[in-house]
Amino acid sequence: MYLCQRESSNQKVTHMARKLIENPNDCPITHSMNIIGNKWTSIIVYMLADRKLRFGELAVRIDKISRKVLTDQLREMELRGIVVRESYAETPPRVEYSLTEKGARLIPILNQLCAWSKDIELDLADEKVR
Amino acid sequence: MYLCQRESSNQKVTHMARKLIENPNDCPITHSMNIIGNKWTSIIVYMLADRKLRFGELAVRIDKISRKVLTDQLREMELRGIVVRESYAETPPRVEYSLTEKGARLIPILNQLCAWSKDIELDLADEKVR
DNA sequence: TTTAATTAGTTTCCAAAAGTAACTAATATT
DNA sequence: AATATTAGTTACTTTTGGAAACTAATTAAA
Numbered sequence: 257m258y259l260c261q262r263e264s265s266n267q268k269v270t271h272m273a274r275k276l277i278e279n280p281n282d283c284p285i286t287h288s289m290n291i292i293g294n295k296w297t298s299i300i301v302y303m304l305a306d307r308k309l310r311f312g313e314l315a316v317r318i319d320k321i322s323r324k325v326l327t328d329q330l331r332e333m334e335l336r337g338i339v340v341r342e343s344y345a346e347t348p349p350r351v352e353y354s355l356t357e358k359g360a361r362l363i364p365i366l367n368q369l370c371a372w373s374k375d376i377e378l379d380l381a382d383e384k385v386r
Numbered sequence: 387m388y389l390c391q392r393e394s395s396n397q398k399v400t401h402m403a404r405k406l407i408e409n410p411n412d413c414p415i416t417h418s419m420n421i422i423g424n425k426w427t428s429i430i431v432y433m434l435a436d437r438k439l440r441f442g443e444l445a446v447r448i449d450k451i452s453r454k455v456l457t458d459q460l461r462e463m464e465l466r467g468i469v470v471r472e473s474y475a476e477t478p479p480r481v482e483y484s485l486t487e488k489g490a491r492l493i494p495i496l497n498q499l500c501a502w503s504k505d506i507e508l509d510l511a512d513e514k515v516r
Numbered sequence: 517t518t519t520a521a522t523t524a525g526t527t528t529c530c531a532a533a534a535g536t537a538a539c540t541a542a543t544a545t546t
Numbered sequence: 547a548a549t550a551t552t553a554g555t556t557a558c559t560t561t562t563g564g565a566a567a568c569t570a571a572t573t574a575a576a
Contacts, residue, residue: 294423321534347551372491477522529566532563534561537558543550
């Protein structure tokens with residue numbers, strides 16, 4: 257029930273591990289949520305829809321994401337086969353992230369999700385409280 | 387940037403408030419993630435697809451969810467207009483949750499997500515480590 | 517007539533995930 | 547020698563999620 261970091265690119269295995277929902281019956285929605293059930297994964301996929309982006313480009317486009325969390329998410333997504341990381345031995349370093357086929361197949365679904373959320377009359381709950 | 391609990395049904399306002407991603411440009415995917423970007427919301431919606439369910443029915447169907455988190459999620463979803471809570475003054479109490487129109491419109495999207503996740507060859511990352 | 521059962525939650529306390537800010541390595545440029 | 551650049555790390559704090567025991571109100575059973 258843990259997704260465990262293995263050797264990937266040139267990172268050490270720092271035992272970052274995310275707790276997954278147990279899913280003995282292979283409930284597909286549970287499986288889906290174990291992959292994209294967090295704040296950032298879908299946003300990252302969406303940002304990569306058109307073209308590959310460098311780490312820093314992702315960071316500014318997503319704006320409020322911290323570099324640490326962006327790194328963590330990208331690692332997990334790489335492990336899941338949603339993104340590909342390409343690192344160039346240049347100075348300063350260049351690292352590009354792009355969607356895999358599997359990641360790309362999420363895009364139309366995310367578009368529908370966007371349509372769904374736009375469809376929604378601005379409700380009270382969206383107000384900023386405190 | 388906080389979603390704040392207001393009077394709902396007969397609960398007191400215990401200042402449970404969830405931090406939302408700031409979204410000044412109304413990015414639709416960010417908006418979506420502020421609504422369903424967590425482990426449980428989609429699973430709860432999916433469980434309610436066919437019919438209304440009582441609190442306890444949801445709890446056993448979702449299995450590993452804790453009662454506290456289930457309560458929290460349902461409150462937030464109610465606030466968001468995704469579910470409706472109907473409480474009957476019986477003993478023992480009966481409380482039923484059902485999807486709103488808005489919630490129901492998520493179902494076809496979740497079905498596609500399920501198809502996407504089933505489509506995926508069982509990858510190494512799914513192994514239970516530790 | 518105390519005792520148990522039922523349901524929809526709370527409460528307390530602890531673990532895990534997300535976030536912040538400062539720091540680093542390896543050059544290239546000024 | 548100092549500064550800039552990029553893709554991260556590190557150490558730390560805050561926020562969220564989770565486990566387990568507890569409660570209220572009433573009916574049913576012993």
